[in-house]
Amino acid sequence: MLVTGVKIQGRADEAQWVTQFKVQYSNDGNSWTFVQHTNNQSDMIFDGNTDRSTISTNIFPAQVTAAYIRLVPTAWHIHISMRFEILGCKECKTPLGMKNRDIPATRIKVSSRGEYYIINSNDNTSTHHKGGSHARLDRFHYWVPDNDDINPWVQVYVGLGKIVSGIIIQGFKQHWTRHDFIKVQVNGSIFESINANLESTWTHDHPASHATLMFEKPVVTSVVRVEPNDCSETTRKLTNGNQIVILDCALRMELLGCGNIPEHGCVKPLGMETGDIQGTQIRVSYNHHQSNESRLNYRGYWGGSSPNINRWIMVYFGYVVNISGIVIQGYEVYWVELFVIEEMNNPTIGTQEYAANFDGYTPVTVLFEKLVHTTYIKVTPTACHNGYCGVRMEILGICDDNSNP
Structure with missing residues (x-):
């Protein structure tokens, strides 16, 4: 379960409540980790109650994935007494809208729009662009950067305060981006690399298949940027004698998450x-x-x-x-x-x-x-x-x- 915070309240029939507490989480019930500050990695001490009836809401600085949650009182009024609720969501793998177009093209930015050229025997050239709107999962087209783009990226605005937990990437025919050379960045203008684990079977022999990369920890963000950096140029001869020049860095994708944080x-x-x-x-x-x-x-x-x-x-x-x-x-x-x-x-x-x-x-x-x-x-x-x-x-x-x- 993805846990975003807790609410606590004092004892209903006596003037007893917890004034400060820590939170631990675990996935096996044996190994426990404290929720920590994001800036200095010290254990967070949450504010509790000031009376027995008022509800105190505490949101974690970063969401945690846990099977168990433990509240550890560190200070209290008269006696430790607590009623509490856990905030979060059970599943965090919902497609956020690249494939079905819930994310419109106006919310997809790219570092450049790559071109490919159809060259016939009369030296007539037809130029085609591959922009950000082509970067949708399972679309017939695909996105590639310009040949001169040394730092290519696709950036998606997913909405206000979305929980993003992973990404599905896909190539096109014999053109692809290696999943182990993908960097995902979040959090506004200060982008951070996200560690991801490959969940599905995917090989370079079948680049049109899906590679599902789940983040080690889901993140709350409005913007996700994907940076492929294993691209090379290929010249391919078509069956009609024409040639096509294209970058191998073909990318189609979907973002996974929980949608908006609950109210x-x-x-x-x-x-x-x-x-x-x-x-x-x-x-x-x-x-x-x-x-x-x-x-x-x-x-x-x-x-x-x-x-x-x-x-x-x-x-x-x-x-x-x-x-x-x-x-x-x-x-x-x-x-x-x-x-x-x-x-x-x-x-x-x-x-x-x-x-x-x-x-x-x-x-x-x-x-x-x-x-x-x-x-x-x-x-x-x-x-x-x-x-x-x-x-x-x-x-x-x-x-x-x-x-x-």
Whole structure:
């Protein structure tokens, strides 16, 4: 089972509850691993309850695959007493939409579009392109990079906060990409290589068959990039006497995952895009007339080039809510590359910078290490593309038992 977090509650009939705890997980019931911080690999200590009835929701910094979950209280009020729920999903191998086109062509980017040439005896040449829309599993066509592309890649925007657990790759006839030379990268503009294990039988003798690569740990991301790096050029003579020049780096693929994290996993959009968050709740450091244009997928944006380094955008809720992350998006040639977060429990800007956008239209989901309980959240860009910021965004979280109505 893929486990994303836990909810805990105190004793129903007495003033007893756990105030802090750790979490262990196991796949055999004998060997146990603590859920750890992603930055320093130390054991995470989760916040528990402050009374016997309020539910405390804790999301893991990274999802874990486990058959067993163990909660380890480290501090408590009067006596250890606990009621809890486990958050997650049982299966994480659902196709995310490359083959059936649920992922539209506009969400598929490539480093280059390869060409192949049909050359006849009269030296007439017919040129054909193989773009990102051809990279779908079992499609008659396929994607190849340009001959001069030394760092080829296919990049897919899968949606807001998807859980991605693996990839199926496929070649075309005698053209393919070796599965052991595939690199999968995730998490916005700071891409990370993902270790994968080959699950299905696949050989170079049958490149049109499927090679299923399951990640060692599923990841939460909006963007997946696949980098093949075992490509060579081949000249092939057709039966009619024509020749075809093509790269062997042919790729068709499908992404596997669990779809969106369940709403109880604290990634519900809170209303920037829909307008549920009113314009009066959005405050900015400059260009105040653009503040209402800072909504995800809006036709405008907030930003600009400001001589004032202290540039920021803030959303005020008026009551305490649980914030789990943000979705940030640029606009055309303007976008934020790095930013920091401020909230009411940490009014001074921290040192942790989050990676944001790499272009002006792809939304990037940034999930925080733990839930933030706050009445406002402020986003401060620290680096912008060519010094010119462009921001459209959504706030993620949930209004549950810990929030005001």
